[in-house]
Structure formats: structure tokens, C-alpha cells
Amino acid sequence: MSSFDLSEILGNPEYVSMLLLGIEMTFVVAIGSWVLAMTLALLLLGLRYAPGPVGNAFVTAYVSYHRNVPTLVQLMLWYFGIFTLMPDGLTFWLNDHNAEAIFAVIGLGLCQAAYFSEDLRSGMRAVSPGQLEAARALGHSYVSAMRFVMVPQGTRNALPALINHSVSLFKNSSLAVAIGVAELTYAVKEIENLSFRTFESYLLVTILYLVFSLMIMTVGAYVARRADPVRSGRA
């Protein structure tokens, strides 16, 4: 076996472009599913607070399913299962538009929405009900009390958990390789197959994942600090 040589990979334009395409796809999947997850999480949170038992029961079932079934199995059910049940026209359209990536975004986004909505809910629950009463007593309507008093505090409480789960969403984007999405893990397997430089290619991609995850953690910590009026010196 030849000795360690990173330039075998970084010096080869073909491998570099594969890596860059992989990084791009990883971010497309991660950001796409993050946006979907956050949107759904807010909807789920709204359903939780809606009057009547139906919304609450639905959200409980939704969260329970997505937390207790492995993400990989959820992705497989979407891509191998539900995809085949779809009408032909839709199937053709999806196949023309990178169906793998679309189902990765749907699967990961739906799964992550359960975690995000639970984070937001426990953040909201940590705000004392006295805050709402005080805001109402000061003349805020329910909606404006929510908007100006409850939600800012609730999201601030939820931030650490949201950041943690955003990092794990980014890491979980690697699961998309199991349904054939050409993201970073897929790229490394290809490069390894072509170059026989297992150690170098794995090392490179591991460092990339690590750097991106640490970047998300750092940005998250900065946002959390800025959001905290005491620590950012605004109070």
C-alpha cells in the first residue's frame, strides 16, 4: 500500500469536482429539509395550541411515529414504498427532477419537524403563564401578547435544543446515500472506489463534515448569545 498522500485526491480535478458536487448536494438536502422541518414544526405547534382534542392527538401521533421509527427506515418507506404508490404522471415528473433528493428532503424534513416542534413546545412551556397574564393585564390582546411576550421568550428557551437538532439534521443528511442521493458520503465512496485511497478520502470528508458541524454549532452559539438580552448587554 502506498504511503499517505492527500494530493492524490486534492490534486485531481475530477475528484475535486466530485467532492464539490457532493458538498453542494449535502447542503441542498440539509437546507431544504431544515426549511421544510421548521415550517411544519410551526404548523404542528399551532395545532397543539388549537382548541379541541383532535389537533393535539394528531400532533402526538405524528411526533411519536417520527421519533420511534429510525430515520433510515422512514426514508426507505418514502422512497421505496410511497413513491411506487404515486400516480404515474407524478412519478415521471419526480424522476425527471432528481426524485432521490426530493424524497430525502421530504423524509428528513418530516422527521425533523417532530423534533423541532417538540423543542419549540418545551421552550414555550418553560415560559411562566404569569407572563401571559401580566401581558394581558397590561392591555395586550392574546395575539399581541403571544407575539411580543411569549414567543420571543419561548424561542429563546428553545434555541439550544434547536441548534443541537440542526446539527444532527445536517449529519443525518448523510443517510440520503442509502436511497441513492449523490451527496458527500456518496462522493467519498465513489472517490474511494476510483482512487483506492480509502484513508485519504475518508479523512478528507470526515474533516469536511466536522468543520461544517462545528460551524453550525459556532453560529448557533453566537445566535443564542445575541438572543439573550442579559448576555448580549441589552438589559
Place this chain on the structure above:
Amino acid sequence: MISDIIAIIRDYWLLLLIGQYPNGPLGGLAATLMLSVLAIAFAFPVSIALALARLSKSPLLNWPVSALVYFTRGVPLLMLILWGYFLVPLVTGASVPSFLTMLVTLVVYQGAFLSEVVRGGIVALGHGQMEAARALGHSYLGAMRYVILPQALYNVIPSIISVFVSTIKDTTLGYVINVPDLTFAASQINNQLLTQPFQVFFILAAVYYVICWSLSRVAVLTERRITRKRAGTAAQATAKSLKLAALTDQPS
């Protein structure tokens, strides 16, 4: 559709349960459960050692373990599995069954996660316990062994169960290196049937759901019991466990 599902279960229940066992390696649900139980059983002592190292004042012990924890938090498990698939045979010098590769990877990965849980439990106890034990003449290790760890580990039992649940979910990733677990059995069935992928993967999801949901319930019930038992110190403990929950309750 329901009759399809029943037919699949009737035809393939043995494959789902134990894989091709007498004629091949143990697989299916039995392999999934064995993998998770063994992983958590080995990860537990590892995690205590890592937690103690991370709490120690010596940078020689502290620093590498912090690095390991950040590493496992920042790199996808899938990538670690690929590393294991490459490194384990290299280190042992022989071809190793993928089951063993997966076990080693899971022990490292969950060991690091679990060590944060154990460390959280120790920190949540507060300084007083250690100081009192030292004042009574215990050595540092003696105080850990007889005073701190018994309390800390008892308090984090619910989190340990959560880590166990995520270990079960993580074993599915063995699929990429062909570990003969439940997911592998399901995809084998899918390859034989070809026409009913939704039904097959629905069964797979349902089995995982039942197992993980029941264990999560056990975790919740244990947590309630422990909180009741420690009602006096519960107020401080919940604040700490909120942060812990974000760490242990990861999608996988």
C-alpha cells in the same frame, strides 16, 4: 393492502425474526436486539471511564476525551461506520464479520454520547457530595465509587434508556455495510417480492415503532418514579435534565 401485509408476515416471519440463522449468520430482529444490547453493555463502562476522564483536571486525560466527544457529535454515524469498516479489519489483520464492525463503531459512538449523559449526572449532583465524602476520609476514586456514581447513575437511568432506544435506531445504518439486521431482512424480502415495497417497509417501520415506543414509555415511567423519589432535589435536577434531553434525544 392489509391482507398483503398479513400474507408477508405469514410467509416471512422467521426471516424477519432470526434471518437465515441455522444456514447463515443470525439476522433479523434477533440480530438488531443483540447488536443494541451488546453495544450498550460495552458502551456503559466505556462511558463511565470517558466521563471521569473528561471531569479530571489533568489535560492529558481531559483533552483527548473532549476531542472524541466533539468528533462524534460533528461527524455522521454513517461516516464512522465506513471508518470502522475500513479500520477494524486493518487493526485485527483478519476479515471481520460486519456485525462485529458495527458493534465496535456503535460502542465508540454511543460511548461518547453516554459519557456526556453520565457526566451530566455527576455534575448535577453538585460539589457537596464529593466534598462530604472526601471529608469523611474517602479517596477521590473511593468517593466516586461509593458516593457519587451510585447516585449519578441512578438519576440518569431514563437518559440511558433513551440512548438505548437511539442505539436500536442506529443499528439500521448497518444496512450500508450489509449487517444482517432487521432492515437487511426487510430489504431481502423486498428484493424477493419486488411488487410490494410499501407493505414490506411498512411492516419494518411498525416493528421498530413498537419496540422503540415501548422502551420510550419505560424511560418516561422510570423518570417519573425517580423524580418522585428525589422530590426534594427535583427542582434543580429538572433544569439540568432539560439540557440533557436535547443531547440524548437525537433523531437517528
